[in-house]
Amino acid sequence: MIQLDALLCDCEHPTIAPSSAPIVEWVLEDEELLGDREPLLTSERPVVIDQLAAFGVETLRLTGTSGLDAVDELIERADDHGLETTLRTSGQQLDQSRLESLADSGLTRVSVLVEGLSTPREQHTSSDAIDAALETLRAADDTDLATELRFPLQAESVTDMEEIYDLAALLSADRFRLTHVPEPELDEEQRRRAVRRLADLARDAHERGTHLETVLSGGIDAGYVAEYAQDRLEEACSTDVREALRERLGTAPSPPVAKLGPAGRVYPGPFWDRYALGSVRDRPFGSIWTDESNPLLERLRHEEAGLPDRCRGCQFGDICSGGSRGRALAVHDDPFEPDPVCYVDKEAAAGGSPAESTAD
Incomplete structure (x- = not known):
């Protein structure tokens, strides 16, 4: 996470220190997730929490909770x-x-999804989901x-970002989180422009004395x-920003997010629906996540082996880690291709030192 x-x-290091264990995103319901046709029983789920805690997991995100049964x-x-738990809703309204x-x-935090404000009114499901979130x-x-x-x-909602940001502040949200999804209709310049504007909004809010935690995922x-920091901030502050990014992201576990499916299958990250590492029904989460015999996990943990060739010489490799291997898998059918949403200027970024940090 980039705060x-x-x-x-403030040119400070992010306030959330990295943990040695991954964040776990537990999807409780997902009918389309391959291999997860027999969900964990209500009696099995508490045991999984025990496994996560025993491994040292500190942050848990619960998603796919449309019914909220036994949550x-x-x-x-x-x-x-002692786990910090976030409930991520998507369409359901909570009073x-x-x-x-x-x-x-x-529960520590409730997180709502707003995909845009320009949805045609005849698309009732989408409009209802937006209303429910707000x-x-x-x-x-x-x-x-x-x-x-x-x-x-x-692409269809990028122009809504500033209005949604203002809405988050108006509704007293504590955090606004922008996430990148594989979206071929959204080009690199549009992504740069959106993140640049979000950075401007965060700085403007700070100058006005209105605090809204603004994060990139x-x-x-x-x-x-x-x-951005190099272009807009003083040199000393720009240097601090880069060092903070390197320390925050470079010391994160690899991969930094684990996904747990409804049937207890463990995946290397949010976009890894087609590749499960094992099931908590067969062995504890910690044993699955630290399995040294798994060649995929070993490659992901060894920085240079897990990076595409294009990323190895990029000047941002030590802080970016090549982005998401899961997004690469989803789009290219190969986790070791470049992240499809990479939006840095490729020519400007070339010629840097090899990456030294881990990939998500």
Whole structure:
């Protein structure tokens, strides 16, 4: 995670220190996920929380929770182990009473998804999902929960970003998170322009004294953020920004995010739906994640072996790590091809020193 407001406004290191264990994104429901046709039983799920805690996982994201069945028990179990838990909603609306109940169970943060504001009204499902997300944020304002608005950058909604950012602040959200998804209709200049504008918004908000934590989700943004700092900030501050990015992303576990499917299958990251490392039904999460006999995991952990040729000479390799190997797999059918959403100026980035940090 790249915390723009801390980096660019105060020239400080990100406030969240990296953990030696990955963040775990647990997808509780997903009918399309290959190999996950027999979901974990309600009685099996608490055992998984125990496994994650035993391995040292500190952050848990719960997604795919349309029914929210038994989610309180999971959250309470995670809280007992000291895990910071985020509930990521996508389309469902939670009222204040439900949010307070989740907070009482130990939930740390509720995160809503807003994909855009220009959806035609006849597309009722999309419009209803947007309304549900915004109403959930309104309801959460009167609770002790931290809140987050997630905005995936897409061609049809990129022009909505600034308005959605303002909405997040208006609804008292604590965090605005921009994420990159493989989107062929969105070119590199559009991505650069969006991230540049987001950085400007974060700095403007800081100058006005209005705080909205503004984050980018992955290392793929690190190169451009370093470029932005070099162009817009004083030299000493720009140097601090790059060093903070290198320390924050370069010391993250590799891969930094593990995905856990509904049936307990473990994947190397959010975009790795076709490749499972094993199942927590067969062996503990920690044994799966540290399996030295798995050639894919070994290659991902060895920086240069896991990077595409183009990334090895890139001047941002030590802070970007080649971006997401999962996105490369999803688009190129090969995890060791370049990240399809890389948007740094390729000519300007060429000629740097080889990468030394890990890939997500």
